[in-house]
Amino acid sequence: EDLIEQATKGYMDIRNEMEALAPQIAAEKGWETTDYREIIAKLKAEGPLAGDTILDHYHAVLREIEAIIEREKIVTLPEREAGIRIASAAETAAQPAPHLDTPRLIGNTGEYPTFVIPQLVQNDDGSWVQTDDTYVAGSWTLTAHEARPGHEMQFSSIIESGVSITRALFAFNSANVEGWGLYAEAIVRPYLPLEAQMISLQYRLMRAARMFLDPMLNLGMITPEEAKALIMNDVAVGEGWAQNEVERYTYRMPGQATAYYYGYNKMQALRAQTELKLRDRFDQRAFHDFILAQGLLPPEVLKEAVMTEFVPSQLD
Numbered sequence: 001e002d003l004i005e006q007a008t009k010g011y012m013d014i015r016n017e018m019e020a021l022a023p024q025i026a027a028e029k030g031w032e033t034t035d036y037r038e039i040i041a042k043l044k045a046e047g048p049l050a051g052d053t054i055l056d057h058y059h060a061v062l063r064e065i066e067a068i069i070e071r072e073k074i075v076t077l078p079e080r081e082a083g084i085r086i087a088s089a090a091e092t093a094a095q096p097a098p099h100l101d102t103p104r105l106i107g108n109t110g111e112y113p114t115f116v117i118p119q120l121v122q123n124d125d126g127s128w129v130q131t132d133d134t135y136v137a138g139s140w141t142l143t144a145h146e147a148r149p150g151h152e153m154q155f156s157s158i159i160e161s162g163v164s165i166t167r168a169l170f171a172f173n174s175a176n177v178e179g180w181g182l183y184a185e186a187i188v189r190p191y192l193p194l195e196a197q198m199i200s201l202q203y204r205l206m207r208a209a210r211m212f213l214d215p216m217l218n219l220g221m222i223t224p225e226e227a228k229a230l231i232m233n234d235v236a237v238g239e240g241w242a243q244n245e246v247e248r249y250t251y252r253m254p255g256q257a258t259a260y261y262y263g264y265n266k267m268q269a270l271r272a273q274t275e276l277k278l279r280d281r282f283d284q285r286a287f288h289d290f291i292l293a294q295g296l297l298p299p300e301v302l303k304e305a306v307m308t309e310f311v312p313s314q315l316d
Contacts, residue, residue: 051119075292113151
C-alpha cells in the first residue's frame, strides 16, 4: 500500500512535467500536436538508429554527456574511456534490452563493466528493425543510466576502490544498484536537448508505474490487461515492452521492478537532506564522488555514512 501511494503520486508529478514539456518540443519541431504521447511517437519515427552506425552514435552521445558532466561539475570522471560494444546475436536473444555487462566484484583482475547495445536486425529493404530503445532521443538517457554517470561509473568505482565480500554478496540488490542508475539520469537531464529530456521523463514514468502496477497486480487490484493498456497508452511504449513488463511483475520477477523508483526516491531524499545540512557548502561533485566511493549500500546505511562522514568533512 505504501509503494502504491508513493508511486501514484510520483507518477502524476512526472506526467505533469511531460505535459508541460510537450508544447516546447512541438514549437521547436514545428509540430501541431502538444500531446506528449504523440510527441514521443513522432520522436521515435524521426530518429531511428541504423545497426551499422549505432555504436558510433552511442560513443558520440557519451562524449557529449561527459562534456556536460565536466562543465557542470557533476562527478569526477575516470581518465579511461567507458566501454561500449554491440552484443552478439546470442546475447541479443538472451537479453534484448541495452544493459551493463558487469564484471565479477570478487577476484577481479582488471576487468571493467561494459555498456552492451543489442544487435539490430536488417530488413530485406535495407532498413533496420526498430525497438523502443533504438532512436536518437532515447539514446541520451540510456547512456546516462548504463554508462556515465550511471552504472559504469558505479561498478568501476567498486572495482577501483575495492569492495568487501559482505558488500558484494549482500548489498548487490536492485534498490541499491538501480537507485543510482535512475538518479544518474535525473542529474544530467536538465542539460540535455528537449527531446532527450522528454524520453528521460518517460523512462522515469515507467519506473513509477512499475512501483504501483506490480503490487496492484499481485494484490488483485488490477488485471494484467488493464496494466498492459496503461503502459501502452499512458506511458507510451510499444506492445512488446508492455507485455514484458506485465510478465515481469506477475511471474518472472514479482516485486523486483518496484526497486528502481524506490531507490531513486531514497537518493533524491538523501540529496535534499544533505543540501539542507550544508547549504552554501554543498558541492554536488564531492557528494557524488563520496556516494560512488561507498560501493553498494542499502539506502539507510548510505544515509548514515553521508550524515556521519561526508557532512562533517564538508563543514570542517
